[in-house]
Amino acid sequence: MKQFHPVLLGSDINAYGMARAFHEQYGIISTAFAHFQLSPTKFTSIMNVHIVEDFGQLDTFVSTLIGFGKRMKAENPDTVLLLIPCGDLYANLISHSGDRLREYFVYNTLDPQLNRQLSYKSTFYETCERYGLPHPKTKVVTKEGVSRGDHTDLPFPYPVAMKPVDSAAWLDIDFPGRKKAFIIDNPEELDTLIRRAYDAGYEADMVIQDFIPGDDSRMRVLNAYVDHHHRVRMMMLGHPLLEDPTPEAVGNYAAIIPDYNEGVFDRIKAFLEAIGYEGVANFDMKYDERDSEYKLFEINLRQGRSSYFVTLNGCNLAKYFVDDLVEDTPFDGNTLYAHGDKLWLQIPHSIFRDYVAPSDDKNRGLDMLAKGNWGSTLKYDKDRHLKRWLMLRHMDSIYVKRYAEFFKQKADLK
Numbered sequence: 001m002k003q004f005h006p007v008l009l010g011s012d013i014n015a016y017g018m019a020r021a022f023h024e025q026y027g028i029i030s031t032a033f034a035h036f037q038l039s040p041t042k043f044t045s046i047m048n049v050h051i052v053e054d055f056g057q058l059d060t061f062v063s064t065l066i067g068f069g070k071r072m073k074a075e076n077p078d079t080v081l082l083l084i085p086c087g088d089l090y091a092n093l094i095s096h097s098g099d100r101l102r103e104y105f106v107y108n109t110l111d112p113q114l115n116r117q118l119s120y121k122s123t124f125y126e127t128c129e130r131y132g133l134p135h136p137k138t139k140v141v142t143k144e145g146v147s148r149g150d151h152t153d154l155p156f157p158y159p160v161a162m163k164p165v166d167s168a169a170w171l172d173i174d175f176p177g178r179k180k181a182f183i184i185d186n187p188e189e190l191d192t193l194i195r196r197a198y199d200a201g202y203e204a205d206m207v208i209q210d211f212i213p214g215d216d217s218r219m220r221v222l223n224a225y226v227d228h229h230h231r232v233r234m235m236m237l238g239h240p241l242l243e244d245p246t247p248e249a250v251g252n253y254a255a256i257i258p259d260y261n262e263g264v265f266d267r268i269k270a271f272l273e274a275i276g277y278e279g280v281a282n283f284d285m286k287y288d289e290r291d292s293e294y295k296l297f298e299i300n301l302r303q304g305r306s307s308y309f310v311t312l313n314g315c316n317l318a319k320y321f322v323d324d325l326v327e328d329t330p331f332d333g334n335t336l337y338a339h340g341d342k343l344w345l346q347i348p349h350s351i352f353r354d355y356v357a358p359s360d361d362k363n364r365g366l367d368m369l370a371k372g373n374w375g376s377t378l379k380y381d382k383d384r385h386l387k388r389w390l391m392l393r394h395m396d397s398i399y400v401k402r403y404a405e406f407f408k409q410k411a412d413l414k
Contacts, residue, residue: 001322001326001327002078002080002326002327003076003078003079003080004079004080004081004082004322004326005028005030005031005072005076005079005080005081005082006018006019006022006028006030006031006082006084006318006321007030007031007032007033007065007068007081007082007083007084007105008030008031008032008033008047008084008086009032009033009034009083009084009085009086009087009090009093009094010032010034010085010086010087010090011032011034011036011037011038011040011041011049011051012038012040012041012086012087012305013038013040013305013346013377013378014086014087014302014303014304014305014307015032015034015040015041015047015086015087016040016041016044016047016377016378017303017305017307017308017311017317017377018030018084018086018303018317018318019032019041019044019046019047020046020308020311020377020380020383021308021311021316021317021318021319022046022318023046023380023382023383024311024316024318025316025318025319025322026318026322029045029046029047029048030046030047030048031047031048031050031068032047032048032049032050032086033049033050033052033055033064033065033068034049034050034051034052034055035051035052035053035054035055035056036051037049037051039391039395040377040378042387042388042391043385043387043388043391044383044385044388045383045385046380046382046383052064056089056093058093058096058097061090061093061097062093062097062100062101065083065101065104065105066100066101066103066104068104069081069101069103069104069105070104072104073104080106080325080326081104081105081106082105082106082107082321082322082325082326083101083105083106083107084107084302084321085107085302086302086303087302088119088167088168088300088301088302089168090302091109091115091301091302092115092119092168094107094109095109095110095111095112095115096112106325106326107325108226108228108278108279108280108324108325109278109279110277110278110279110301114275114276114277115301118275118299118301119167119301120165120166120204120205121140121163121164121165121207121298122138122140122165122205122207124296124298124299125138125140125207127275128296131270131271131274131275133267133268133271133296134288134293134294134295134296135295135296135297136161136209136210136211136212136286136288136295136297137155137156137209137210138207138208138209138210139151139154139155139207139208139209140165140205140206140207140208141194141205141206141208142205142206143198143202143203143204143205146194146195146198146206151190151191151194151206151208152187152191154208156209156210157210158184158185158186158187158211159183159184159185159211160183160184160190160208160209160210160211161181161182161183161184161207161208161209161210161211162181162182162184162190162193162194162206162207162208162209163181163182163206163207163209164197164202164204164206164207165204165205165206165207166202166204166205169202169203169204170202172201173197173200173201173202174200175196175197175199175200176196177193177196177247178196178197178200178247178248179247179248179250180247180248180249180250180251180252181250181251183211190208194206212286212287212288212295213288213289213290214286214287214289215357216240216241216242216243217239217240217241217356217357217359217361218286218287218288218289219239219240219243219253219284219285219286219287220237220238220239220240220259220261220264220284220285220286220287220294221237221238221240221253221256221282221283221284221285221304221306221309222235222236222237222238222264222265222268222281222282222283222285223235223236223238223280223281223282223283223303223304223307223309223310223317224236224268224269224272224280224281224283225279225280225317225320225321225324226272226273226277226278226279226280226281227278227324227331228278228324228325229278229331230272230273230276230277230278231273231331231333231335232269232272232273232335233320233323233324233331233335233336234315234320234335234336234338235265235268235269235335235336235337235338236258236309236310236313236315236338236340237258237259237260237261237264237265238253238256238257238258238259238306238309238340238344239256239257239258239259239361240253240254240255240256240306241255241256241257241352241356241357241359241361241362241365242254242255242347242351242352242355242356244346244402245402245403245406245407245408246402246406247406251284252305252306252346253305253306253346254345254346254347254351254399255343255344255345255346255347255352255356255365256306256309256343256344257343257344257361257364257365257368258313258339258340258341258342260337260339261294262337264285264294265335265337268281268283269335279301279302280302280303280307280317281299281300281301282299282300282302282303282304282307283296283298283299283300284296284297284298284300285297303317306344306346306377308344308375308377309340309344310338312340312342312344312375313338313339313340313341313342313344314338314340315336315338341368341373342368342373342374342375343365343368343369343373343374343375344374344375344376344377345374345375345376346376346377346378346399347396347399347403348396348399348400349369350400351399351400351403352365352366352369353366354403355403355407378392378395379392
């Protein structure tokens, strides 16, 4: 095997999950760069995190990585530097870096046009239409359209969901009642919230959607690895049973159990290969009992914050990156439609027991817990620094308070 070194972009749970995958598979300590420090990668021994001011700006991003690449190549000229973005910002920056990083790194990326087409929810839904992929009924409104009242004329009834098209820009604004996404019961509430968002400085379009009935257990998350020859090597489907109820984190999965659906796999595989995708693709979707379809909400152009779920269930993501970009191993075209037998948790066991709605899948999850067939991204037995484990226990206590304060079954909102 060629010598290689993983370089991760980010300091969040996604970055830690990738560092853990490399450590589990190869015993390697990863390097990471980010523009600020987040809790998931504090006090860790499996990655070296470098915080760089303005690393989220393209010029700083490129110059920092080229400088690191030069130093590494001078010390170890035969080592392959494997670059992996662990967030939307960094995936976008790589896409807009042209070929400037290719001299020092290997990585997957999309050209800026395809990146934008898939990243923005409005153009993603247009793409879904072209390829026959189900998605919720949607109306996209602009800032100018809101001033005209375009959001008051919807082709579907309440409740509705409201989401920003530009997720990155949404992080930079604040206003009373701000959330990652909204479920809205009436026209007055929609008018108030959408005007607050634009008054707070949001400039991009807003998506208003038909709300698909049901609680978190109707969600599905699909992860796929597509090699740099645009061939889907692996797909795994997860069934989220619970999400984080905190307003700023709503939609973040908290408990996922393995699922399997060849119809979903076949449809998404054909789509990814048709558009010339490469890298990890992470899809969120929800089952709509009204027409028995799994409807796509979005695609993340990198592994998601819960994607250690894939590694936990036997498909180590680090190995897929290495096999593809470092070794370029032969592939016969037979995509692995993966099964799994382990429950992924981001929450204490007590929250899973108390808040997941009764179902056969909950019973299956409880059985996995009883048998020890579960795992959590951040709780790694080979990374047991005392300060880290005290921090993780504190995070668990915060989750208990969050659910007590914010939890409400989405089924109640129909």
